[in-house]
Amino acid sequence: MPEIKNFEDGHSKGETPGLFPNPEAKPFVSMTLAPKRRELIELSSIIFSKIFYKIRNLIPLMKKLSKSEAAKQVEEFFSNIKDKTPKEVKKIKRLAANSNIRLREKRKLFCKKCLEPYKNPKVRINKGIKSVECGNCGYVARWKIN
Numbered sequence: 001m002p003e004i005k006n007f008e009d010g011h012s013k014g015e016t017p018g019l020f021p022n023p024e025a026k027p028f029v030s031m032t033l034a035p036k037r038r039e040l041i042e043l044s045s046i047i048f049s050k051i052f053y054k055i056r057n058l059i060p061l062m063k064k065l066s067k068s069e070a071a072k073q074v075e076e077f078f079s080n081i082k083d084k085t086p087k088e089v090k091k092i093k094r095l096a097a098n099s100n101i102r103l104r105e106k107r108k109l110f111c112k113k114c115l116e117p118y119k120n121p122k123v124r125i126n127k128g129i130k131s132v133e134c135g136n137c138g139y140v141a142r143w144k145i146n
């Protein structure tokens, strides 16, 4: 590492012609600078490819499934929701929203705030309103009972 620093100093000095009369200095410096530029290009390409990869991963999930296929997936997901994570709930919510599937009663199976599926929540009924307290974040969801 200290060697590379010396090369950089040589470059800055080499730009002022009086200090570096040696003609061999310039090509030598440019040789040491090239990998640095390459590193920068590689770094930026890695970052961009990561971003594009994420977007490409999301698009087929949202658009390539037909509505009936998506509905099947949603149905399957909610059949054993209790061992799902909030991340998976978020994913399936997005899938349902993008393929115009209504969750209806299914959305009462997980917390609206933290998306954690209800395991054994506190449930109370008072004056025709059912309130369910999330065991994870404590948010109380209230539903009218018809």
Ligand SMILES: [Zn+2]
Residues within 6 Å of the ligand: 111, 112, 113, 114, 115, 116, 134, 135, 136, 137, 138, 139
């Ligand atoms: Zn919650």
